[in-house]
Amino acid sequence: MAVRNRMRRKETAFFYAFISPWLIGFILLSIGPIIASFFISFTSWNIFQPPTWVGLKNYTTLFQTPLFYTSLDNTLIYALVTTPLGILIGLAVAVLLNQKIVFRNFFRVAFILPSTLPVVAVTMLWSWLLAPAGLFNEVLQLFGIKGPAWFVDPAWMKPGLILFTLWTAGGGFVLFLAGLQGVPDYLYEAAELDGADAFTKFRHITMPMLSPIVLFNLVTGIIGSMQTFTQVYILGSSNSLLMMVVYLFQNAFQNFSMGFASAIAWVLFVIIMLFSLLVFRWSSMWVYYEGEIKR
Amino acid sequence: MKTAQTTSATDHAKHRQLNGWRVFWKVVLYIVLIVSVVSMVLPFLWMITTSLSDNRYAMTFPPKFFPSSLHFDNYVKIFTNDNLGLYLRNSLIITIPAIIGQLVTSSMAAYAFARLRAPGRKILFLIMLSTLMIPGEVTMIPTFIMFHSLHWINTFWPLIVPNFFGNAFNIFMLRQFYMSIPLELDEAAKIDGLGFFGIWTRIILPLSKPVLITIAIFTFNANWSNFMGPLIYINDPKLYPLALGVFSMTNTGSMFTPPQWNLIMAGNMLLTLPMLLVWYIGQRHVYESTNVFGRN
Structure with missing residues (x-):
């Protein structure tokens, strides 16, 4: 009994020793900063002088600042356009690659290439491609279309950003292709016996079987695109592309308004949580899990 | 015997028709694949060719895809x-x-x-x-x-x-x-x-x-x-x-x-x-x- 107790204690000691790096990091880099951030959002603080408590003032100011609504609009438009379109592109590429084709490996690599490039490189490449006299407009010219000024014209900045975001979305096929190959053949065979055509099979077998992957991409896509920073920062200072994280960055690290910036962070956090919750709620209407117990 | 022959003949025609459709879809499939692969790879190739071109050349209008001389010294x-x-x-x-x-x-x-x-x-x-x-x-x-x-x-x-x-x-x-x-x-x-x-x-x-x-x-x-x-x-x-x-x-x-x-x-x-x-x-x-x- 004593031996067993000693073994138990030793195992517990080892457990805590092994998780200690994560645990210390959790306290210093996760939960500590979260609590601190919450309190900082109720202060006015430039980090060079002691903070002063201002209550809800940061939040009320934020909700009266037109620039905040600009950043909110841009963030939501960007997330709600690129995420669904990106999923469609990934799915379409997966369906293409799932056909019997020659050089499949070449096509695979080609479609995955844009998504493996660093965001900084992609953004600089496309700001060069979409220059008013750049290659992209030149290609449009071949079809008799006069291309816009893209990142010079405020009205065309968002379409430009969306365009090259979608260029990197093809890589999303990897999960979908694995999903397509995981659909058991007997389902299709059974449907064929019932006289189903290709579209019906896709609509009633393939789509339900892939729906968990769609949900995963939808949630991670919306969360990720709402946190877009690098692309917008590199493309320039114009407010017509301003997004929430960029607005936060400007306030925190250029104006040193730590309290105000923390309030932006919390508003962003709440918006992300709300959207994730909404998507999950809505998903119960269309996601099909094979192993699910129906109530 | 006769009926068996006719069915096999209609089967054959049907088969040929199916083959026609299949070839058509294959062609469409490859056109879609090639167009989309070009749009995936072209920007990347443009990065490579620009990186090898002369700067004055890179700024010319209209842009040319292949530089006339390669500048590996870049x-x-x-x-x-x-x-x-x-x-x-x-x-x-x-x-x-x-x-x-x-x-x-x-x-x-x-x-x-x-x-x-x-x-x-x-x-x-x-x-x-x-x-x-x-x-x-x-x-x-x-x-x-x-x-x-x-x-x-x-x-x-x-x-x-x-x-x-x-x-x-x-x-x-x-x-x-x-x-x-x-x-x-x-x-x-x-x-x-x-x-x-x-x-x-x-x-x-x-x-x-x-x-x-x-x-x-x-x-x-x-x-x-x-x-x-x-x-x-x-x-x-x-x-x-x-x-x-x-x-x-x-x-x-x-x-x-x-x-x-x-x-x-x-x-x-x-x-x-x-x-x-x-x-x-x-x-x-x-x-x-x-x-x-x-x-x-």
């Missing part, structure tokens, strides 16, 4: 005229320790969560998973203030040290993999006199090579392409990592001096190629080990 210029050699060194100083830190600390925590029994294990595991949902923006400002008060601004520490505290995503992936290693191996090792530490280093780690390689790749990519982190913590151009350094080439200091796009694209290539290389070498392991999310 790849020398980025090291002599611009500081890309220094930026490359800085990136390596940050990235290599970051990979080591993540591998060691994440696999330690994962081993504990997968194999060691202790009070509080379940709740700590749930807490760890819930940290996956916290967006970095919420912790960014207090973390900056903490590093600022440690006088770590304009040093590499804020970019390296956080990697020595594990990462919830990595821990989760490794833990899922460890759970699939048979417990009998641990039991046998125990009988042979190995302790908990010995089981981790001698049994678990050697068996989890694909997942460890995957984590090394993810950590490399995240740190190599990190832009916001260096932007926040590093103001001294001598300390820029590559991602920030290449971006700084677009700032010529004057509105009237256009950036040298050929050199910028050469810098872009230098930033991109290591990631492509690492991905290409390691992709097999990535696919193999991301399968663990499907099991439990």
Whole structure:
């Protein structure tokens, strides 16, 4: 009994020793900063002088600042356009690659290439491609279309950003292709016996079987695109592309308004949580899990 | 006999018709594939050709896809005229320790969560998973203030040290993999006199090579392409990592001096190629080990 107790204690000691790096990091880099951030959002603080408590003032100011609504609009438009379109592109590429084709490996690599490039490189490449006299407009010219000024014209900045975001979305096929190959053949065979055509099979077998992957991409896509920073920062200072994280960055690290910036962070956090919750709620209407117990 | 023959004849016609449709769809399929592959690859090729062209040439209108002369010296210029050699060194100083830190600390925590029994294990595991949902923006400002008060601004520490505290995503992936290693191996090792530490280093780690390689790749990519982190913590151009350094080439200091796009694209290539290389070498392991999310 004593031996067993000693073994138990030793195992517990080892457990805590092994998780200690994560645990210390959790306290210093996760939960500590979260609590601190919450309190900082109720202060006015430039980090060079002691903070002063201002209550809800940061939040009320934020909700009266037109620039905040600009950043909110841009963030939501960007997330709600690129995420669904990106999923469609990934799915379409997966369906293409799932056909019997020659050089499949070449096509695979080609479609995955844009998504493996660093965001900084992609953004600089496309700001060069979409220059008013750049290659992209030149290609449009071949079809008799006069291309816009893209990142010079405020009205065309968002379409430009969306365009090259979608260029990197093809890589999303990897999960979908694995999903397509995981659909058991007997389902299709059974449907064929019932006289189903290709579209019906896709609509009633393939789509339900892939729906968990769609949900995963939808949630991670919306969360990720709402946190877009690098692309917008590199493309320039114009407010017509301003997004929430960029607005936060400007306030925190250029104006040193730590309290105000923390309030932006919390508003962003709440918006992300709300959207994730909404998507999950809505998903119960269309996601099909094979192993699910129906109530 | 006669009826059998007629049915086979109609079957034949039907078959030919089907073949016609099949050929039509094949043609459509390949047209769609080729058009989309060209649009995927062309921008990348444009990066390569621009990086090899003369700057005056790069600025001509209309742009020409193939430069008339190849300037491989652009790849020398980025090291002599611009500081890309220094930026490359800085990136390596940050990235290599970051990979080591993540591998060691994440696999330690994962081993504990997968194999060691202790009070509080379940709740700590749930807490760890819930940290996956916290967006970095919420912790960014207090973390900056903490590093600022440690006088770590304009040093590499804020970019390296956080990697020595594990990462919830990595821990989760490794833990899922460890759970699939048979417990009998641990039991046998125990009988042979190995302790908990010995089981981790001698049994678990050697068996989890694909997942460890995957984590090394993810950590490399995240740190190599990190832009916001260096932007926040590093103001001294001598300390820029590559991602920030290449971006700084677009700032010529004057509105009237256009950036040298050929050199910028050469810098872009230098930033991109290591990631492509690492991905290409390691992709097999990535696919193999991301399968663990499907099991439990």
